[in-house]
Amino acid sequence: MAAVDTSPDLVAAAGGKAAAQKKAARAVRRRVLPGLPLALGITLVYVAIVVVLPLAALIFKAASLGPADYWRIISSDRAFASYRVTALCALAATVFNLVFGMALAWVLVRYRFPGRRLVDALVDLPFALPTAVAGIALTTLFAANGWFGAPLAALGIKVAYTPLGIIVAMSFTSIPFIVRTVQPVLEELDPALEEAGQTLGASDLAIFTGVILPLLTPALLAGVSLSFARSLGEFGAIIFIAGNQPFSTEITALLAFIRLEEYDYPASAAIASVMLLTAFVMLAVTNLMQARALRYTVRG
Amino acid sequence: MSHSARRRPPRVGDNPLFRRALLAVVLLLVAVMIVAPLVVIAVEAFSRGVSYFAASITDPDTRHAILLTVITALIAVPINTALGVAAAWAITKHDFPGKRLLTVIIELPFSVSPIVAGVAYLFVYGLQGLFGPALQAAEIKILFALPGIVLASMFVTAPFVARELIPLMQAQGRDLEEAATSLGASGWRTFFSVTLPNIKWALLYGVVLCNSRVMGEFGAVSVVSGNIRGQTNTLPLHIELLYHDYNAAGSFAAASILAGLAIVTLVVKVALERQGAGRVQRPSALAGADSIVPEVKP
DSSP: OOOOOOOHHHHHHHHHHHHHHHHHHHHHHHHHSOOHHHHHHHHHHHIIIIIIHHHHHHHHHHHTTOHHHHHHHHTSHHHHHHHHHHHHHHHHHHHHHHHHHHHHHHHHHHOOOTTHHHHHHHTTHHHHSOHHHHHHHHHHHHSTTSTTHHHHHHTTOOOTTSHHHHHHHHHHHHHHHHHHHHHHHHHHOOHHHHHHHHHTTOOHHHHIIIIIHHHHHHHHHHHHHHHHHHHHHOOHHHHHHSOOOTTTTOOHHHHHHHHHHTTOHHHHHHHHHHHHHHHHHHHHHHHHHHHHHHHHHHTO | OHHHHHSOOOOTTOOHHHHHHHHHHHHHHHIIIIIHHHHHHHHHHTTTOHHHHHHHHHSHHHHHHHHHHHHHHHHHHHHHHHHHHHHHHHHHHOOOTTHHHHHHHHHGGGTSOHHHHHHHHHHHHSTTSSSHHHHHHTTOOOTTSHHHHHHHHHHHHTHHHHHHHHHHHHHHOSHHHHHHHHTTOOHHHHIIIIIHHHHHHHHHHHHHHHHHHHHHOOHHHHHHHOOOTTTTOOHHHHHHHHHHTTOHHHHHHHHHHHHHHHHHHHHHHHHHHHTTTTOSOOOOTTTOGGGGOOOOOO
């Protein structure tokens, strides 16, 4: 800060004036548009009943366990194994989608080929197709007697009912995230940047890693965090293909569900609360990443 | 020399060999990961012939599941649409403290696993939950009945309409509405003749996506419905039931209905995107909308 003569009175007066002007501007606005009480009332009642109440009830139930019991449940060997399977498979699926999603976005933006618009529309299929439908379809494809499962089994690779199957299901359900975050950035990319690299004699690979990739990174990170978060919470597509063996192919969401079916409600609440907290953390991360990505796209 | 100088230099990745190889790999993966699941649904659905397919679809339990799914959507989608419009109106046309927090809360269900949503509802309306004993005493059934299914569906799709409308209405600003009200139009008239025409495609877009998710929701509904065959089984749950009954053809026949819905959704989505829906940059809830107001070109 530069040393400027700032008498406190002057600053206070200026601040007060600015605040008063702001207040006046706001008051005018508030007077002009009607409907706030009704719209806000509907929103608050809905949000309180449908969103906040259940999540608060879950947290309350989990908290009423007491720290010792809570810790015992969420750190049990079986729960821990489920976190490991879920997190590692989500990581693998996200890495696959990072490469596949970026290649798909690249092909859709940079190349012209017959059927491009159809492929572009199909990218959203994993969001439109109900997860249970995706689950039985992928299981049928990758089971040992399936279209893809049979040849893979001949090579000694089992997909369905192994962690590999979980990775396939997670990849499927989160394909659109990275494609749809990278696509607009690629479209907006200024060709002059590449041409500058070319005139300086850089190879295509050097331009891609040195010029294009850094520009795509914020969008890629945003897509990666969305994709990873979705994979952590996915249930429907996975339970059909996973085999659901405790300690090896049991995901955390399923464990919460199984505890419920065993009428072990406190355990279910505790495990669900772990998932909820993870979701909060991932929400903060994705928002941070998206804010960064938007900084790069909007100013383009 | 002059001939090649006039042409633009090839862009990065336009080497014909690389281009062909990348295109082949990507299209192969699209075929395996996206097209094959669709094809296998159709093939399996008709694996025991057309008559078996028809019998599966018209089976009373399947018909009941379809009916329950449609009823759920008919209740949940209009309510969520009303919420989306109300929330977007309040958030984009007014200033009030806690606006950012409200935006985050509306978007929250998008980040919460459907299973967590289902379990959470159990602790509100279940016997071991907050209101369970009181509801039982009053003989009101919410869980393992239609109200529970509708509530769980509403939770998972709460943000769908709002997240399409908020960025669009933010970008459109308040000038038109302020002009209308200062000319004496009532709030409702302003909404219906000024705001609604400007947001209709985005609104429809949100409704279509919301409907698709409500009809296909599995995890959350699976927890709160109790899976009672012919009573509280929605179509996705019925698919699971048939699949575990080793009735693959019947299961895929039921699944083909939802796959058909997914394809219709995609077609409508593309058509609406041509009208400009779904194209506004989504603000992130935590970053706050003020940071991304699009530049207005003169």
